[in-house]
Amino acid sequence: MSISRLHIERVRNIQTAALHQLQPFNVFYGQNGSGKTSLLEAIHILATGRSFRTHIPKNYIQTQQADALIFAQAHQEKMGIQKFATGEQLIKVNGDSIATQGQLARLLPLQLIDPQSTDLIDNGAKPRRQLLDWLMFHVEPDFYHAWQYYARALKQRNTLLKTKRQPTLADLEPWNQMLAEYGELLHSQRLSVLQQWQTFFLHDLQMLLPEIAVQIDYRAGFHPELGLANELQHAHSKDVERRYTEYGPHRADLRFKTALGDADVVLSRGQKKLLVMALKLSQIAMLHASNKETVVLLDDLTAELDSTAQRRLIERLSQLGSQVFLTTLDHVAVQQHLNDLSISYQLFNVDKGQIHAVEPTIYN
Known part of the structure; x- marks a missing residue:
């Protein structure tokens, strides 16, 4: 199952983000601290009910805010999670409240590959x-x-x-x-x-x-x-x-x-x-x-991997039908791989918690 639409509110420095027409590969670039990893964190919270950076919800919920909200649409399924600073949560699938995170996890199998792997x-x-x-x-x-x-x-x-x-x-x-x-x-x-x-x-x-x-x-x-x-x-x-x-x-x-x-x-x-x-x-x-099919969060792809390993990883994920959310400091190198492999992708710039779609560049 792949995500076509994603909405995030009050997760770290992301006040509001609305992403539409998401592709098999979605590339997010920006400076360190811009909010790239926070976006991946939000998807991880939606799929698993927890952050990969902290066990305490109030640590990722924006300061002085009562909750954080993440919503996604994937084909015919609509799913959302609301995490409260008190530790409580509300989960809905297609408008109906569900009791356990396991039901959501089955709909959205997710793997994280990050520098701490x-x-x-x-x-x-x-x-x-x-x-x-x-x-x-x-x-x-x-x-x-x-x-x-x-x-x-x-x-x-x-x-x-x-x-x-x-x-x-x-x-x-x-x-x-x-x-x-x-x-x-x-x-x-x-x-x-x-x-x-x-x-x-x-x-x-x-x-x-x-x-x-x-x-x-x-x-x-x-x-x-x-x-x-x-x-x-x-x-x-x-x-x-x-x-x-x-x-x-x-x-x-x-x-x-x-x-x-x-x-x-x-x-x-x-x-x-x-x-x-x-x-x-x-x-x-x-x-x-x-x-x-699995949704893959790939944080800081170009760190510690040479160009050959980057390309092999991207190619393999594409072969496996995974939808990938990828962050990088070097979007030029990533776009080159995706263009060479003829993989559909969307490019996003992340700056101070603001996320904007950018027209991809074709490199010769």
């Missing part, structure tokens, strides 16, 4: 687990249901561990059973999806980083050969001491292995960025194979 390789397990679960959400119909039940049981078990003095196995048994049932289901779903993903990943890795072979190493968060139910029983004493649940799919991780060692140790920053792009492009490709 290498954090996915270098930092803790959470962003890597989120990367896998984004794919799970969009390709495995039963994943969200299983995850909701698992998360509910995990929350109840952790509450008991924190509030009840020396809880016994009998105290925890109902939650152990529920965790084991849905945890094993999540694990099997992840294994199945990961096996499919590996094929797409190796294809995009070869295109972006052909000189290095990388394998995805999935770690379940528990010992599958032992089984989660047994793991929870064996770890009972330690969980009581720690006061939280150590083992389960909520502790899963992905590690990236090369012939010379772990990717976070042996790859350069530039290589890590290309690896992250291959991971995300391969997810987009997997959705594309299921007739699901």
Whole structure:
């Protein structure tokens, strides 16, 4: 699903922006601090309910304003989200209020590629687990249901561990059973999806980083050969001491292995960025194979990527049918790539929160 019209109000320095007749590629250029990334942030809030820059809504809602509003039209669907400084939100699709962000996320699958993307390789397990679960959400119909039940049981078990003095196995048994049932289901779903993903990943890795072979190493968060139910029983004493649940799919991780060692140790920053792009492009490709198109937010394209990598990335996104919202300081280079590849695009200048469509230039 691609966005044809976008309306933003009171997001950082963007007081009001109304963008029409959006194209497969939409290029936003301007000086640092002009509001380019804030525009991408607004789209991210619409699709996911959260910013990629802060967890606190009042940090992106304009100063002394009560709310921010983002609205989009995509084919026959109209969707909007209103985020309040109090933390509350209102979501509507085609004029009807909906209860959960998940319903909106299914309509608008979204991937973000930004200068901080290498954090996915270098930092803790959470962003890597989120990367896998984004794919799970969009390709495995039963994943969200299983995850909701698992998360509910995990929350109840952790509450008991924190509030009840020396809880016994009998105290925890109902939650152990529920965790084991849905945890094993999540694990099997992840294994199945990961096996499919590996094929797409190796294809995009070869295109972006052909000189290095990388394998995805999935770690379940528990010992599958032992089984989660047994793991929870064996770890009972330690969980009581720690006061939280150590083992389960909520502790899963992905590690990236090369012939010379772990990717976070042996790859350069530039290589890590290309690896992250291959991971995300391969997810987009997997959705594309299921007739699901992805909106891609590409922040600061020309930073840290040479001209060849820029062109490969743009060409691949076009092949996958993605709608791209792209920011850059060097719009001339980006237009050259798009013109050479015969890709339809719209150019926008961003200045102090004001966004204006600009007539594209044809470069020879």
